[in-house]
Amino acid sequence: MTAGPGARLLRSPTSSGRATFLELFFDLAFVVALTRVSQRFAELSDDTGWALVAGFGRTLLLFLALWLIWSHTAWITSRYEPEQAVIQAVVVGTMFAGLVLAVTLPRGMEERALPFAVAYLSVMVVRPLVVAVALRGHPRRLVPFRLAAWAVASAPLWLAGALGPDRIRLPLWAAALAVDYLAWALGWPLPWLGASAVNRWRIAGMHLADRHQQMILIALGESILVIGMVFGGADYSAERAAAFAVAFTTSALLWRLYFYRAGLLLTEALDRAGMPGKLGTASERTHLLIVLSVLVTGVGYEMVIDHPYGPPRPSWLLFVVGGPVLFLLARMRLEYEIFGRVARSLLIGTVVLLLFTPALFHWTPMVALSVVAVVLAVVALLDARRSRRRPLEVSAPPVGRETSGDRDFEA
Template identity: 80%
Template sequence: MAARRGAELLRPPTSSGRATFLELFFDLAFVVALTRLSQRFADLRDDTGWVLVEGFGRTLLLFLGLWLIWSHTTWITSRYEPERAVIQAVVVGTMFAGLIMAVTLPRAMEERALPFAVAYLTVIVVRPLVIAVALRGHPRRLVPLRLATWAAATAPLWLAGAWGPERLRLPLWAAALAVDYVAWALGWPVPRLGASAVNRWRIAGTHLADRYQQMFLIALGESVLVIGVIFSGTDYSTERAAAFTVSFVTSALLWRIYFYRAGLLLTEALGRAGMPGRLGTALERTHLLIVFSVIVTSVGYELVIDDPFGPPRPTWLLFVVGGPVLFLLARVRLEHEIFGRVSRSRMIGIVALLLLTPALARGAPMVGLSVVAGVLALVAVLDALRSRARPSEVPSPPIGRATSGDRDPEA
């Protein structure tokens, strides 16, 4: 009887699988978080050497913490019925914790470390316990119990980093976050209970595709917000107007390159995969890179619009060129996951940017951003030429093919 009541939380076969309005509401907290992250990156504009590396590492760690929260929530709403009151309460509670993490981000590695860590731990420890209780006697309750066990094990590292000396915060939190990610990859193995590999879970593929596409658009929207805010807050000039225009064109090209065509076919690819959980796991890692690359690129917009023809600095090169290179690398990975091939046009773009980097390092930021936009436009044109007069491709993901022994009673 308890197992039957717990089964009511699972997504029924008749579920549409589409993302709900509640989840879009939930994403608003992460809109705030992404703007705060880009601001932390922008604050590194005058740093060099080890100070720049450490500052970049601190902000990257905060992003990875936020991504883990968002990804876990996405998988929860992909496996459980989001119309159930318990799941809705979990999503809203996670949104509040995410908002706390967002508002503490500007100083989360400094004096606001404790509220950031407590909000993170509340989600990663308490949330799975709530779900486990709601599942009652259903076999799936063991999955959140495993997750809570591992999260509780890393909690002392998070709290020690928040309360301890600031110089120890980065290594302690990096160790804790590394364990959280490794545990997720291994399926949170626990003595006697074993592990529950995420790539063997039963998921709503349509829902997962929706969420990844939406998160990419949120990151892209944040970049557009940066363009508008920075340009509206500076003195108007022809040079800044040109930087504003090129920045927008670059964002539009990122949108085009992502959705043509692999990004557009996530739903169909997950539907064709015998084990959609396996493909979904790979897509999660790919979209982590894609979203992060868009954030990094948006910081480049801010630096260029603020001073289009200022002196060349290593910092702006990291964002203006490094962000698009990482985006193209992640997009190559996405192409392979959807079609089982390597994208030649994107490889051409990566090689072109890497070869041009030494020359761009000696030029003005505006020149670098314009060259990046030109290379991205070349990638988009090559894509269009390749598909001209050809029938639309059908996804053939090499990841997610079912084999014997893939079924998991807890999945």
């Protein structure tokens, strides 16, 4: 590693692996943002057909933009020393931009498109330039320069979508976001410089695992907030009280299924992986799906508590059943990343929910949510039964099995 003034920004071996209080403070902006995402999803409850698909796609795009900013921040504080003033300034600045995104998000695809795009681009372009300047000639400065260059390349699409007619906003922003995600997947390649080997990055595995686990808890907390606010604001009835109880039980089961035991062993898996950057990249995408599934399921809670025994609406199943199905699929992916296999109980639960879905088109929302809760409970019980009287499993991540002796790590 080349020494120099910029080297002080790099995480040292003695740096704490736990998330800092500043990062937890930073997450507050994303609590607000995730709540706004849920609100946009909830507005789709009466839509059908193309209107439902387009509305879901617009909200999903806004969520993916938020996730890219949050996940980049998590990687920054996993690779650089979060106690350094420059990194703290970067985190605080990103938090402010995150609040702007949260405020504009409810109408972020409509009349507030420009401030949303400007806040997003200010993070994607300015933040890596600040880090690059702070690194002062250190070889790692090329990575943030790559990020800034690709963000500048996608900026015209973001701005054209924000300033142009509403009808072209979704395709332009979808293309811009595809560029941003593709650049990350490819390592932000540039002429003559090539790509950054993200899979070989040095990262603080404990820290990155902490950040992902905390985001899962934030998403679950947002769903609990939805349950409490909807039930507290509605006229009390025994039917709504029953829906409230089932919704809470479902959230508790999602928590149990995530943390036992794959989510709990994420830190160990990153420590055991020969190439933690590779496993961290895969895990980040998995946690994106898990957070999205929890948000979508939370919207289903709101619909069921409001009208537990109302007429069945096919669009509601996208949230009431679709969210848990996506959760189980993502949880299977996490299981493979941690243990190198997939639990049969998760597969059974997914298949059962998919088989029940056609029948649930003809039943009330309360019945659909109850079926989901029962299936998740059975999955949790099967997991517990399989582990009973057996030694606790240790992680055996198949992702990034190369050892440090086989590959050189990129700083």
